Amino acid sequence: MTEARTTQDVQDTQDVPETRRARGVQGYNPRTGEPSGPPIPESGDTDVDRVVTAAAAAFPTWSALPARDRADALESVADALDAGSEALVTLADTETALGRPRLTTELKRTTNQLRLFAEVLREGSWVEATLDTANPDIIPPRPVLRRMLRPLGPVGVFAASNFPFAFSIAGGDTASALAAGCPVVVKAHPSHPGTSEATARIVESALPPGVFGVVHGQQAGVALVNHPAVKAVGFTGSTAGGRALFDLASSRPEPIPFYGELGSINPAVVLPRAAAARPEGFAAEFAGSLTLGVGQFCTNPGLLFAPESLVPALAAAVSGAVGGPMLNERMCDAYRSGTEDLAASGLAELVAHGTAPAEGWSVEPKLYEVPLAGFAENLATLTEEHFGPAAVVVTYSSVDELLDVLPKLPGTLTGAVHAAEAELDDAGRVAEALRPVVGRLIFNGWPTGVAVAWGMHHGGPWPSTTNALHTSVGATSIRRWVGPVTYQSWPDELLPAELRDGNPLGIPRRVDGVLAVH
Amino acid sequence: MTEARTTQDVQDTQDVPETRRARGVQGYNPRTGEPSGPPIPESGDTDVDRVVTAAAAAFPTWSALPARDRADALESVADALDAGSEALVTLADTETALGRPRLTTELKRTTNQLRLFAEVLREGSWVEATLDTANPDIIPPRPVLRRMLRPLGPVGVFAASNFPFAFSIAGGDTASALAAGCPVVVKAHPSHPGTSEATARIVESALPPGVFGVVHGQQAGVALVNHPAVKAVGFTGSTAGGRALFDLASSRPEPIPFYGELGSINPAVVLPRAAAARPEGFAAEFAGSLTLGVGQFCTNPGLLFAPESLVPALAAAVSGAVGGPMLNERMCDAYRSGTEDLAASGLAELVAHGTAPAEGWSVEPKLYEVPLAGFAENLATLTEEHFGPAAVVVTYSSVDELLDVLPKLPGTLTGAVHAAEAELDDAGRVAEALRPVVGRLIFNGWPTGVAVAWGMHHGGPWPSTTNALHTSVGATSIRRWVGPVTYQSWPDELLPAELRDGNPLGIPRRVDGVLAVH
Structure with missing residues (x-):
């Protein structure tokens, strides 16, 4: 997630004004903007x-x-x-x-x-x-x-x-x-x-x-x-x-x-046949992922590569979407000013915005559009994350042109490919173009909702993480929290149980290069 | 290994004088100090x-x-x-x-x-x-x-x-x-x-x-x-x-x-009974490890904790040891000045030195002695690596006192414990004191000679490496060179062979948390 972009910004506490900080860390109710509970003393x-x-x-x-x-x-x-x-x-x-x-x-x-x-x-x-x-x-x-x-x-x-x-x-x-x-x-x-x-x-x-x-x-x-x-x-x-x-x-x-x-921009690519098969259904799913939790996810889909023909359905879906209060005032301000700056820059066109409840730090979902050529020219600016329910749809007409641009994306936690049965070859080419810049590749799905499992990877190349x-x-x-130790010629009775003769714990071990499951 | 200690020292090429560097990177024969072969152009x-x-x-x-x-x-x-x-x-x-x-x-x-x-x-x-x-x-x-x-x-x-x-x-x-x-x-x-x-x-x-x-x-x-x-x-x-x-x-x-x-100081601890059992044999092995390759190993045993009674044997062994030419002039100079400074500091006493062939960049093996209390007081200085065949023997009289000092050692690639059968309990306590600061624990052996194997660990806490x-x-x-990628809901025919249904490569895989060897 990206909430701020100034390098002096060591952590997120600067959204607590200096005058309040002396009293401690104060929680707020985002629905009202009013303090919630007593301040917690700073350490x-x-x-x-x-x-x-x-x-x-x-x-x-x-x-x-x-x-x-x-x-x-x-x-x-x-x-x-x-x-x-x-x-x-x-x-x-x-x-x-x-x-x-x-x-x-x-x-x-x-x-x-x-x-x-x-x-x-x-x-x-x-x-x-x-x-x-x-x-x-x-x-x-x-x-x-x-x-x-x-x-x-x-x-x-x-x-x-x-x-x-x-x-x-x-x-x-x-x-x-x-x-x-x-x-x-x-x-x-x-x-x-x-x-x-x-x-x-x-x-x-x-x-x-x-x-x-x-x-x-x-x-x-x-x-x-x-x-x-x-x-x-x-x-x-x-x-x-x-x-x-x-x-x-x-x-x-x-x-x-x-x-x-x-931060993570989480690109999704929808191939032409998948887009044509069910434009409204696809657009509804996209808007659902975009606005889930008011878009406040590391895995929020902030960038969608789609055929031009899909844009009306996407715009309709985002127009019908409802925002909500953001987690804190600074995030709310950053979302508003960041998305307004994007519109003002002329680099992408605001094609739809949803509504927001009239309470506290609420924000509206927003959708911007830019053709692939314009996106490629301003890639750094247009891949800045606007933490919240905003996305840029990049319209393309040729998968080959897309393949040139995708490897230039900044490192990101996820990349998604939406493809119909008949376009699996192109899906494979898109995945190969995306793979070097993503940590998780999703097929016909959305990045929000991170399963907690043996096979999950929630990471990716810089700047999505500091360690790929x-x-x-x-x-x-x-x-992340462990390092190796090797015992050489060590007496069995002094070894940790995990390494003793006879495998007393019954754990999987590698012996002379051969992995053995007990 | 530590060859230099100045922070402006980005790499080892500064042992090539500026005038020569214009011509390229010149190799030398350490036995003569004369150029060897043509200079290789700098990139x-x-x-x-x-x-x-x-x-x-x-x-x-x-x-x-x-x-x-x-x-x-x-x-x-x-x-x-x-x-x-x-x-x-x-x-x-x-x-x-x-x-x-x-x-x-x-x-x-x-x-x-x-x-x-x-x-x-x-x-x-x-x-x-x-x-x-x-x-x-x-x-x-x-x-x-x-x-x-x-x-x-x-x-x-x-x-x-x-x-x-x-x-x-x-x-x-x-x-x-x-x-x-x-x-x-x-x-x-x-x-x-x-x-x-x-x-x-x-x-x-x-x-x-x-x-x-x-x-x-x-x-x-x-x-x-x-x-x-x-x-x-x-x-x-x-x-x-x-x-x-x-x-x-x-x-x-x-x-x-x-x-x-x-750099790595590679402490070794010899417990009293092991030291008493065969002082000359032990001292000969120590001197052999210390002077192997003119002491130019990351795993050179630069620090030995021993009972005072072992020092005469150690001194005799090092006195009888022969040095040799170091790999380059700067290393040779650094060894000579570093060990001379140590003697001049008065923090440790030079108790023995060996001989050196009268050729090129040759240096003598050296052994210094300091009691445990004096070592603990000047730990930072006395654990500086003098790359080459020099060691400090720290004399101790109580294993308990040793246990207080060992965890304060700087991070190091290896630690060795020498113990007789009857002092295994103390060996275990010493190992536990050493483990947080070492990458490899050696029992009744020497750190030089790093096996290339599945179970080897050649690393350790800072400053022995930058990543423990x-x-x-x-x-x-x-x-060190690989990062994860996760494929979510991905069509089998687009997956890498390692991840496909039916395990076509027949490799070990984990399925729903269970490791399976094909």
């Missing part, structure tokens, strides 16, 4: 140091727990959150205006995510246990080697605005890092401070002391990234904020990995 | 651009080759290098003075490494093929997902001075990146430019055009890291040079992963 440097120091103190014990015990602990957290669902959803709806049905589902997704990582821990292959026997006859000679992955240390997590549960206090970064054996300190998002505190209290109470902590405020985020005991950071937020924190993490005396999930090797959703997101 | 920015552009052009075809065909190509490279062994070893011995036996073995290790990656490609689990079936009943619903790893794009590799074959033109970084499907551009090391050119001609001739290229000169290295088409960089060299290049890579408009294998998640040696080093 000073000493607060951050206290929480991180507690996390560092908890690391040896938490990381040494048998993985199955950590699995039990994750399930306890999930159970406690499920038990608190009613109150959490009520609080979150007041602070985010995302609606009770969506928030109830999101919290369930969040607890299912914790349970997926319990499953990952019990399955055991996440440690990549690898055993080599000795071979003195090769060059160089090989001693007995046993390798596995171990947690890095305390992890900092920056919560997102747009998922107050699933990418926040107990979200995917937290779940995967706790699963790995890393204590977690979350920098709460200022758009839902009350929800963050309530969630944090539940998570803390379900875990050993120090294993989980929370801090509030922009300066606390900077202190968290700079703290020597923090060994990796996960972040979901704006490109500008993520880049600034990535730069901080990379320029520390001891640089640490920074996993930022940033990793995902922030799905089972393999645990790998 | 200008346009040369770098041409080579990288050719690599980018080769990427789609090379990455799309079936992995088994890339395996065949790697074996062709290995065969061609083996066939050229005689000439390559002769040239390398002139430029490095490492000796024909070592260099013959090193080249064989290099070609075995290429063959290991052919094996990795044929085995197939390196792509982590992951298939999820649809499940509409969970929250969030799961579509059909198929995930695998794909190569990132052209890779830049910085060759090391101390392994003219195994960590150079056709070394581990090159082999693993080529295996992954990434074309490679190597920045040759200036200490063996002739060997680099001769090796590069052989590698190039065995591969399709553009898949492999080489550049020479410090400025070429900077241009390589900054080139927009380069998507990741591998580096083996000094901490200062590696940090400078890491900073470049991280501050690009599009930051890219930089995998630097840097990865290894530069062994099968899993391929992971």
